[in-house]
Amino acid sequence: MTEKKTPLLDELEKGPWPSFVTEMKRAAEKNPMAADLLLQLERSYKDRKGHWKHGGIVGVRGYGGGVIGRYSDLPEEFPNLAEFHTMRINQPSGWFYNTKALRTICDIWEKYGSGLTNFHGSTGDIIMLGTKTENLQPAFDEFSEAGFDLGGSGSDLRTPSCCVGPARCEYACYDTLDVCHNITNTFQDEIHRPMWPYKFKIKFSGCANDCTASIARSDCSVIGTWRDSIKIDQDAVKEYVAQGLNIQELVCDKCPTRALKFNHETKELTVIAEDCSRCMHCINVMPKAIRPGQEKGATILLGGKSTIVLSAFMSWVIVPFMKLEKENDYAELKEFLNKIWEWWDENGKTRERLGETIYRVGMSKFLRDVGLPAVPQMVFRPRANPYVFWPQEEIEK
C-alpha cells in the first residue's frame, strides 16, 4: 500500500532496539490510516515539525472525555488522517492481561481504527491511536461489550494507575491493585465527566521505591509504608555474607539514618527501629533477609505535577500514615479525596493543579480548611521567617 518512500524513517529501522517504524509499516500494510500516518511522519521528519491541527473536541454518548480529537493539518495530502482521534481505554490494575482480552482489543481496533496502539500511555491507559469520528461510537460500543471502558481526559480524574503490588512483589505494603480498582470504580463520574479546575491524577505505589513515579507525576501519591520495624532474618543475612556481599559498605554505610549495625564477628545485622525512615534501600539490596514491618499502610502526599506552569512540584506529605483496609472499602481514603476535591473546586482557578492552588492559597490555610492536623512529618524543616498569618480568632482582643 505504501508506494511512496520514507528514507528518513527507514534510518530508524536500523539498530538493535525494536523499531516503531517497523511497527508502523506493519500496520500500514493493512490499513490506509496507518499508511498515511507513516507518510505524514516522514514529512514531519523532513519539516522538523508536527503536522497536527490544534485540538478538537469529539466524544461518545454519555462521556465528557476519554477521546482526544486529532486532525491533520495536511488533509489534502493525507486524506486518511483528516480525522485521526485517540481513544483512551482504562487498563486493568497492574497492566495484567489474559490473551483473550488482548486479542479482543486488537480485533476491535482492526475493525475501527488504524491498527496502531500504545501499551501504554503515560497515565496508564491503553492508547488506541487513530480512528474517524464516525467510528468512535461503534468502537466504544464494542469495547464496552467486551468489558472495557474509557479512561479520563480533560479537567477530570485521570485514569488511576498502580504498581504490580502484591500480585508479584514482596515489598507491597498495601493491595495497590485492589485500591486502584476500587477507587477507579467508585469515581467513574469524576473520571468520565470533567468538572474540576484541571486534571487530577492518582497513582498507587506499594512501597517507597515508587515504581509508578507517583511522587513526580500525580496530584495524589499513595505510597506504601509501615509503622513498626523492618524484619531481619539472620540466617539469610549470613547467606548474603557467604555469597560475598559487603554488608557494611553497601547496606549499612548507605543507610540514610545510620540505623543499621552489622556485627562483623557474629555476622548479625540489627536495626534501631525508631531511627529507620523506611527508604527501602536495605530491603532492595537484601530482599531475602530484610522485609517491611507488619503494621502496614500508606503515606498520602499531594500536589505533584510537571513543569507547566509554576515549575514542577513533587507531592508533599499530607497524611504520614493511613491504613488502607479492604474491610471498610477504603472509606478513609475516599473521605479524604472527597474533602480535598471539594476544597480545590472552591479555591482552584481554571487550569490550576491542586499543588498550585495549595501553594497560592497557603499550606496552613489549606490544612485548616480541610481539617487536617499540621504535623512535623509534613516539612523537611520549619519556616525561617516570622511571617505567620495569625488567625485573628486565636488572638486575645
Place this chain on the structure above:
Amino acid sequence: MAKIDIGPPHFKDMLPPVIKENYGKWKYHEIPRPGVLKHVSEDGAVLYSVRVGSPRLVSIDFVRELCDIADKYCDGYLRFTSRNNVEFLVGDESKLEPLLAELAERGLPVGGTGPSISNIVHTQGWVHCHTPATDSSGIVKAIMDDLYEYFGSMKLPAKLRIGLACCLNMCGAAHCSDIAIVGVHRTPPRIDHEKVQKGTEIPSLVASCPTGAIRPNPKTKSVVVNEEKCMYCGNCYTMSPGMEILDPKNDGCAILVGGKTSNARTAPSFSRMVIPFLPNNAPRWPEVTEAVRKIVDVWVKNARQGERMGEWIERIGWEKFFSLTGIPFSEKLIDDYIFSRETFRTAATFKF
C-alpha cells in the same frame, strides 16, 4: 445503547494461576540473569518474569505476536510495566529456556532489570501530539540503539532511568529521571489574530502566561506579547491555536540529569539542566545521542557501586560533573525563574 461507566475489567480475571494462588504471599526475589526475575512465595511456589523491551508504539499484530508467545509459554497471561516493557509470566520452569530462545529468535530484547537501563518513558511527539517541540519515538529509538549493551546486562553502577517529553507539558513526567530529554522552544509565539479572535477566551489566555507577558488588546480584540518577558514555555499555545509557537528552525531538546523518584537512600529529586539546547537533527538526533552517551560513560567510569546518576553528582559536586564531562557551563544553566534562590550556592565550600 452500550453500557457506560463499567470501569476496567477486574484484574483478578487477568492473573495467571501461579499469581492468583500466591497473591500477597511472595517472600523474596532474585535476578538469576539480566531480564529475568525469580519470585519465590512463602509456600515455595516459583514465578519467573521475563522482561522484554517494546517500542511502545506498536501494531496490533505485534500485540497478537505477544499473545501467541504468552499462549505458548505462560498459560495465556502477560503484563506490561510502568516503563512500557512486556513481562512474560512463567509458572512452569521447564518453559523458561524455550521462551528465552524464542524471544531471541524473534529479535525481542530481554533485559531492563537491576543495574541496567530500562525502556525510555516517552510521549507521542510528531506521531500524534499537537504541541511538540521535538519528536519522541525517533530519539528514543536512537538512544536505545546506542545504549543497547546496557539493557541486556547489569553492569551499570545503578539503574538508569531516562525519560523524554516532547514539550514542557511533560506528559511523560520526565523531570525526575536520571537523564531527561525535553523538547524546548526558543522563539516567542507568533500571533494569528484571526484565530485568537475566533476561538479563544482572552482572559484565560492572558492568565495562562506564567510571566505576565501577554496582555489583552481591546482594539484588535486579540492580545499583544511582550517578547522580552517570554520564556517560550508554550502554555499560551495550549490555550489558543492563535499563538503559534512551533518553529522548526529553533525548536530542539534540552538535557537534564540527576533526578529520581525512588526514596531509596536519598529523597526523590528533580533532574537539573546541563545542556540548554541541542538541534532536532532528524532522523537520529546525533547530538542528543552523543551527549547522553558521554554523560553515561562518565557516570559509569566514576560512580561508586549503587550510586544513581544524581547521587554520584551530588557527592562529587556539580562543578566537578561539568569538568569531568567537558560539558560547557553557561548562564543559561543558572535558574532565573521563580524558585531560583535555593539553587544558588551559599557556602564558601566548593571544588575548583
